[in-house]
Amino acid sequence: MSKEQALESAEHAGSGVRGAASPEATAERTITLELFRYHPETDSEPRFQSYEVPYNEDWVVLDAINWIKDHVDGTVTHRWSCRMGVCGSCGMMVNGEPVLTCAAFLKSYFPFAVRVEPLVNFPVERDLVVSMDGFMEKLEAVKPYMIRDDVNDTSGGEFRQSPAELAKYKQFSMCINCMLCYAACPVVGHEEEFLGPAALALGHRYNKDSRDQGFAERMDVMLSDEAMWGCTFVGECSVVCPKHVDPAGAIQQAKAMGAQEYFKRFVMPKGAGA
Amino acid sequence: MSGSDGRGGGRRARHSGEAFWWALFSAGGVMAALFVPAFVVVTGFLLPAGDPSVAAARAEAFGQAVGCWPVKIALLGVIALSLFHCAHRIRHTLMDFGLRRYSGLLKVPCYGGALAASLWAAWVLWGIAP
Numbered sequence: 001m002s003k004e005q006a007l008e009s010a011e012h013a014g015s016g017v018r019g020a021a022s023p024e025a026t027a028e029r030t031i032t033l034e035l036f037r038y039h040p041e042t043d044s045e046p047r048f049q050s051y052e053v054p055y056n057e058d059w060v061v062l063d064a065i066n067w068i069k070d071h072v073d074g075t076v077t078h079r080w081s082c083r084m085g086v087c088g089s090c091g092m093m094v095n096g097e098p099v100l101t102c103a104a105f106l107k108s109y110f111p112f113a114v115r116v117e118p119l120v121n122f123p124v125e126r127d128l129v130v131s132m133d134g135f136m137e138k139l140e141a142v143k144p145y146m147i148r149d150d151v152n153d154t155s156g157g158e159f160r161q162s163p164a165e166l167a168k169y170k171q172f173s174m175c176i177n178c179m180l181c182y183a184a185c186p187v188v189g190h191e192e193e194f195l196g197p198a199a200l201a202l203g204h205r206y207n208k209d210s211r212d213q214g215f216a217e218r219m220d221v222m223l224s225d226e227a228m229w230g231c232t233f234v235g236e237c238s239v240v241c242p243k244h245v246d247p248a249g250a251i252q253q254a255k256a257m258g259a260q261e262y263f264k265r266f267v268m269p270k271g272a273g274a
Numbered sequence: 275m276s277g278s279d280g281r282g283g284g285r286r287a288r289h290s291g292e293a294f295w296w297a298l299f300s301a302g303g304v305m306a307a308l309f310v311p312a313f314v315v316v317t318g319f320l321l322p323a324g325d326p327s328v329a330a331a332r333a334e335a336f337g338q339a340v341g342c343w344p345v346k347i348a349l350l351g352v353i354a355l356s357l358f359h360c361a362h363r364i365r366h367t368l369m370d371f372g373l374r375r376y377s378g379l380l381k382v383p384c385y386g387g388a389l390a391a392s393l394w395a396a397w398v399l400w401g402i403a404p
Contacts, residue, residue: 191374220288226377229292232366255296262293 029055031106032113033064035076038124046124048115049073055110062090062101065116065128077127085242088178092128093117098183100242119183135179138195141221142203147214165210172205172250174243181237181247187230194230195222197237197247204250207257223258231255295362295385302359305352313352341404350399354392361388 030052038046051072053064062080069076080090083102090101095115106114122130148159181197182188188196195203203222206212222228231251238248321336322329339345361384368384369377 186370190370223289223293225290225292229290229296232363232370255293256300258289259293259297259300262289263297265289 029111031055031064031110033061033068034113034115035065035068035128036115036117036124037076037127039126040124050113055106057105057107059106060102061092061094061099061104061106061109061114061116064106064114065101077129079129086176088176091119091178091180091183093120093183098180098240100178100180103242119179121182121185121189122179130179132179135177135182135196135199138199139177139202142195142199142206143214143218143221144199144202144206146206146209146212147217148212159211161210168210169205169208172201172208172245172247175202175205175241175245175247176243178242180240180242184236184240186234186236187232191226191230193224193226195227197231197251198245200228200231200254201245201247201250204254204257207254219258219261222254223261228254228258295358295381298355298358299362300359302355302357302362304355306356306359309352310356337402338404340399341402343404346399346402350392350396353395354388357388357391357395358385361385 031054033051033053034048035051036046037043037049051068053067056063059067060083062078062083065076065078066080069078078090078092080102081087082089085100085103088100091098092101093099093116094101094104095109096117098119101116116128118124118128118130122132122134125131175198177198179198185197187194200222203218207215207218228251231248233248233252235248238246241247317336321332340349365377365380365384368380373380
């Protein structure tokens, strides 16, 4: 698409784009987006396709991709929902960094081209959309939910918790499953068995919850060979996390808990720790 | 109430041996990060600093201290744990370089090497006269 076409389209841009389409604001400058394109049914290999997009300081990369899809090329496929950093749907590689595209402003990259790719370490379904199946399986494996025998027994009232007990896990409960940490983690890329930062952090979140009784069930999975121990504390997961969950810290804490459990077997009789 | 202290159902989680190696790695990390640099500063810079005769007296006092059994044991702990820390990191680095399928086999040279070096350190410490 030429610059002139882009500017002409910008003048007719609809309301689906944030801060969109004041011709005065967009009439002078454009920015190039290079989008990863791959349709497994028809393409033998991926390619990049460049688009000229009207530059607007208020736009984020997601706005630009939406603009392309709405006004230039409806075949571009990407995943998004809330546009406000809550749903975790729009994670992509922008210039090689895993980010939420709803939080990556064009002005951070202007005037240079912005290269957008699907999250690495995941199979590509189509264009910028990755398959979440493997991630969901790992997430499910750590049982990220409350486990206790009397979970449906409300006769004693609610399961109360002190602010100090809440503080032990609250940070880890902020995960939005955006999978940026999986794209940033080098271990995820080459260790199939590794559960990955988000799943481990969420497993740890429930292990630290004073109301939960599923520690042993969860740790059966987390403590197996490379499921958690594969982490070499690179720490990139915590660097890219948009919600400041600190999965790397959660994994180190979980490792310490796992090691304590390991040595307790030798000094305490079976079941004494319950 | 259960949770982080309750562990749930009175049952222990199933473990792989990785917890053991990680515990050594973790303890060795503390040793390597805190005590080894302190030893380097003390033995490499502080002891030899200043007047040569005073430095020689200091070195002799230090040598006598190393001859005490509690100090020998503490030194062996620092040395051995640091070696296992190193061995664990090397093993995982080798796995990252493509030897992941041999992760079990790599334990032999890595941890075996750390054990051998630790035994050698113990033998040397044993031989230091009080």
